[in-house]
Each structure stands twice: as C-alpha cells, then as structure tokens.
Amino acid sequence: MKNNTKLFSPLKLRGVTLPNRVVLSPLCMYSANSGVASNWQFAHLSTFARGGVGLVFAEATAVEPKGRITPRCLGIWTDEQAEALKPTTEFITSMGSVPGIQIAHAGRKASASPPWDGGKPLRIGDTAWGDPSWEVMGPSAVPLAEGWQTPHVMSEDDIAATINNFASSASRAVTAGFKVLEIHGAHGYLIHSFLSPLSNQRNDAYGGDLKGRMRFAIEVAEAVRASWPNDLPLFFRISAVDNHGWSIEDSVVLSNELKLRGVDVIDCSAGGISGAPAFRAKDDGSPVKTSSDRPLGFQVPYASQIRKGAGVATLAVGRIIEAHQAEKILNDDSADLIGIGRELMYNPFWTLHAAEQLKSEDVLEGWPDQYRWAITRRADLEQGAKNQR
Ligand SMILES: Cc1cc2nc3c(=O)[nH]c(=O)nc-3n(C[C@H](O)[C@H](O)[C@H](O)COP(=O)(O)O)c2cc1C
Structure with a gap:
C-alpha cells in the first residue's frame, strides 16, 4: 500500500x-456500576478499534472510590473492576489497535451528577446516581465554585495513600490488558488542583512555589512508572494553561521533569480549574465561552510549545476534526499524535474515512474483513449507478 502520510x-x-x-481521547461515559465497566464500555470502546483508531483510551478511571467524578464513573481500585x-482490551487488540487507559482522581470536582443532569455537586450521602456520594478532597479548603463542597484538606498521609492508589491501579491496568497508561493531570482534577495556585494554597512541601506545587504530580508519575512495566509507554495529560496562575512556561518545566522520570508523551489539553466555563482570549480579546466557539485545533500551539520546549513527544487534542488538518499538525512537527474526542463520537469510522482522503490506493485496506467485502461491492454498485446516469 502507498503510505506517505x-x-x-x-x-x-x-x-x-x-x-x-x-x-481516541479519554471520554467519560458515566455508565459503570460501583466502578465496574458495563456493556456500554465494551460497545463504546470496541467501536473505535473496529473503526481503525490506533490507540483507544478508556475514560478517566478512578484509582479509589472518592476519585470518581460521579457515582457512575469507571474505577480500577479492585481486581473485579x-x-x-478484559473483554474490551482483548477485542481492541484483536482489531490491531492498542488499548490504553487513563487513571484519575477527581479531587474537589468529585461527587457530582452526570453532565446530562447538569454535572451538579451532590449532597453527601445522596444515592440518586447509585453509590452514596461522598466528601471530596483537595490540597486546600478551596471549593471549586459556589455550591460545591469545601474539600477535606489532604494530610501527608492522605497524599501518600493516594500516590499508592495510583501505583496499584497501574498494576491492575496491566492485568486488565492495557498497553498504554495515561495519568490524568488536567482539567482541575486532583493532580491539577495541586499544580494551580488557585486551588493549592498550602505552605508545606506540597505547595507554595512551582517546585512545591509540582511535587504531588511528580511523585505520582514516579510511583506509577515504578509499577507500570518498563516496556510499556506512559502518557501524562496536563492542562497546558489554566488561566488562573498555571502557564505554558510552567507546563514546559513540568513536562521536562516528567520526561526525566520516564513519561513518554505529554497529552496537551487546557483549562478546567475553576467552576466557570473554560475560556481563553479570542484574537479580538473577548473571552471564548463555549467549546463550540473555540477555533479548530485551539490547543495545538500548546502541544507544539511543549514538544519544542521540553523535547518530549506530545499529543495534540481539541477540535481536530478533519484529515488534512490532522496531517498538517504532524507535518508541522507540532505533535506526534492526534487526539480526537467528539468528532470520533460523531463518526466512529473517521480514521477509515481519513485514510480514504489522504491515501490514493487501496483505500479500503484498513476496514475489517466483515465489512470490507460488502463495502467494496457497494462502491462498485455506486460506480455502476453513476455510469448509468
Ligand atoms: C463526553 C466527554 C467526556 C470526556 N471525558 C474525559 C475524560 O475522561 N478524561 C479527559 O482527560 N478528558 C475528557 N474529555 C475531554 C476529551 O478527552 C477531549 O480532550 C476534548 O473533548 C477535546 O477534544 P475534541 O474537541 O476532539 O472533543 C471528555 C470530553 C467529552 C466531550
């Protein structure tokens, strides 16, 4: 096959x-029961492997019960979970794709209802969404926004226990059959809340200056790297900027520290530290208020700056929707990988269609046998119909 893409x-x-x-960028599905994957996770993730996605990430998967965003979120704190x-990782592998998992702790943004219910904070003990909701934790007693719980301030013992939870979840991810692991350090969840001065007002070794605020993230990465096999890659997702005190320069410093500790790819997202909608300034200075308002590839410059500044591989994500757009990002050396979320939900066969657009020969080669023979005949029929017109 001709492949110069x-x-x-x-x-x-x-x-x-x-x-x-x-x-496939990690996508919370709010469809697990007490952290145990349901048929939804199998069907959802398998679809993208069938659709030719190279690396299929399972959603933010909690390292302990209190680390779930909602009571319906996926977990990997037990062997049963x-x-x-396993059936999901086996199917993804059988399709020639690579199964990945993002491990996460929601911190002060935990204990909420699913987004289709408004993503609202739940009262402690509320059972509307399954397991009773819980007290949230964070670096400091700073709630996400009005109406959200004031977090329990984590002691050094809590911090050590949480780091252990990340490490043991990484070991369980190996037995589940995952080949790539990503640590979720973005979007205002626990790790990001330690990085940002907005949510981290500690004056001990885990707060204060940049070095102190980075300490928790780095210790999680070290512990996970030690329990995740040496021959398997480790990714780390960050909010490259959060508009509340965490800058792209800070991200370059952190990415370099993570690289030195065996992180292979930085996944470059942004925002999420405050309760208000994430924003960035448009060219005319006005704020961008909704995600559909954001320009195509709006976070690509972060992937590019981190790739160059820290000399580490990066994943670009955020409104990448078109094959030529994705190809250009790679050709410009802005990133090494292309993360796609909503466009893949809209069109799970995006990758196979992109191959058709970018390659000139054997365009159906990537399709599963079960579909290809029939689609080829469909194409013949289509051509015949055109010839008759
Ligand atoms: C339904 C949904 C669920 C998401 N869940 C996660 C998640 O579990 N972990 C994460 O890091 N980001 C999550 N995100 C963010 C996406 O991974 C991605 O970064 C974002 O949607 C931007 O990419 P896109 O424009 O291609 O959708 C989620 C986004 C959506 C729309």
Missing part, C-alpha cells in the same frame, strides 16, 4: 507500536 505511519513507543497516529475490562 504521517497520520498513517506507525509510532513506536518503548515496546509498543501504534499502527497509526489517531488516538480490572477483570471486567
């Missing part, structure tokens, strides 16, 4: 070769 060139990371550069994910 970057998007469809493989990428080797440690002992794992991704077949192409398309990544890891076992329930």
Whole structure:
C-alpha cells in the first residue's frame, strides 16, 4: 500500500507500536456500576478499534472510590473492576489497535451528577446516581465554585495513600490488558488542583512555589512508572494553561521533569480549574465561552510549545476534526499524535474515512474483513449507478 502520510505511519513507543497516529481521547461515559465497566464500555470502546483508531483510551478511571467524578464513573481500585475490562482490551487488540487507559482522581470536582443532569455537586450521602456520594478532597479548603463542597484538606498521609492508589491501579491496568497508561493531570482534577495556585494554597512541601506545587504530580508519575512495566509507554495529560496562575512556561518545566522520570508523551489539553466555563482570549480579546466557539485545533500551539520546549513527544487534542488538518499538525512537527474526542463520537469510522482522503490506493485496506467485502461491492454498485446516469 502507498503510505506517505504521517497520520498513517506507525509510532513506536518503548515496546509498543501504534499502527497509526489517531488516538481516541479519554471520554467519560458515566455508565459503570460501583466502578465496574458495563456493556456500554465494551460497545463504546470496541467501536473505535473496529473503526481503525490506533490507540483507544478508556475514560478517566478512578484509582479509589472518592476519585470518581460521579457515582457512575469507571474505577480500577479492585481486581473485579480490572477483570471486567478484559473483554474490551482483548477485542481492541484483536482489531490491531492498542488499548490504553487513563487513571484519575477527581479531587474537589468529585461527587457530582452526570453532565446530562447538569454535572451538579451532590449532597453527601445522596444515592440518586447509585453509590452514596461522598466528601471530596483537595490540597486546600478551596471549593471549586459556589455550591460545591469545601474539600477535606489532604494530610501527608492522605497524599501518600493516594500516590499508592495510583501505583496499584497501574498494576491492575496491566492485568486488565492495557498497553498504554495515561495519568490524568488536567482539567482541575486532583493532580491539577495541586499544580494551580488557585486551588493549592498550602505552605508545606506540597505547595507554595512551582517546585512545591509540582511535587504531588511528580511523585505520582514516579510511583506509577515504578509499577507500570518498563516496556510499556506512559502518557501524562496536563492542562497546558489554566488561566488562573498555571502557564505554558510552567507546563514546559513540568513536562521536562516528567520526561526525566520516564513519561513518554505529554497529552496537551487546557483549562478546567475553576467552576466557570473554560475560556481563553479570542484574537479580538473577548473571552471564548463555549467549546463550540473555540477555533479548530485551539490547543495545538500548546502541544507544539511543549514538544519544542521540553523535547518530549506530545499529543495534540481539541477540535481536530478533519484529515488534512490532522496531517498538517504532524507535518508541522507540532505533535506526534492526534487526539480526537467528539468528532470520533460523531463518526466512529473517521480514521477509515481519513485514510480514504489522504491515501490514493487501496483505500479500503484498513476496514475489517466483515465489512470490507460488502463495502467494496457497494462502491462498485455506486460506480455502476453513476455510469448509468
Ligand atoms: C463526553 C466527554 C467526556 C470526556 N471525558 C474525559 C475524560 O475522561 N478524561 C479527559 O482527560 N478528558 C475528557 N474529555 C475531554 C476529551 O478527552 C477531549 O480532550 C476534548 O473533548 C477535546 O477534544 P475534541 O474537541 O476532539 O472533543 C471528555 C470530553 C467529552 C466531550
């Protein structure tokens, strides 16, 4: 097959070769029961492997019960939860894709209802969404926004226990069959809340200056790297900027520290530290208020700056919706991987269609046998119909 495209060139990371550069960005599904995956997770994630995505990430998966965003969020703090994910990783692997998982702790943004119920904070003990909701935790007694719980301030013992939870979840992810692991350090959740001066007002070794605020993130990365096999790649998602005291320069410093500790790819997202909608200034200075208002590829410059500044591989994400757009990001050396969320939900066969657009030969090669033979005939029929017109 003719393949001179970057998007469809493989990428080797440690002992794992991704077949192409398309990544399903982690997408919370709020469809687990007490953290155990349901048929929804299997159907949802399998779809993208069937659709040719190179690396399929399972959603933010909590490292302990209090680390879930909602009572319906996925978890990997028990062996039963890891076992329930095995059919999914097996199917993804059988399709030639690579199964990845994002491990996470929601911190002060936990204990909320799903977004289709408004993503509202729940009262402690509320059972409307399954398991009773719980007291949230964070670096300081600073709530996310009005109406949200004031977090329990984490002691050094709480911090050590949480780091252990990240490490043991990484071990369970191995037994579940995942080949790529991502630590969720973005979007205002626990790790990000330690990084940002807005939410971290501690004056001990885990707060204060940049070094202190980075300490928790770095210790999580070190512990996870120690329990995640050496031949498997480790990603770390950050909010490259949060508009509340965490800057792109801070992200370059952090990315470099993470690289030194064995993180292979920085996944460059943004925002989420405050309760208000994430915003950034438009060219005319007015704030961007909704996600659909944001320009295409709005976070790509962060991936590019971090890639150059820290000399580390990056994943670009955020309104990447078109094949040529994705190809250009890679050709410009702005990133090594392309993360896609909503466009893949809209069109799970995006990758196979992108191949058709970017390649000139054997355009159906990537399709599963079960579909390809029939689609080929459909194309013949279509051509015949055109000829008759
Ligand atoms: C329904 C939904 C769920 C999401 N869940 C997660 C998540 O679990 N972890 C995460 O880091 N980001 C999550 N995100 C953010 C996406 O991974 C992605 O970064 C964002 O949607 C921007 O990419 P897009 O414009 O291609 O959708 C979620 C986004 C959506 C729309």
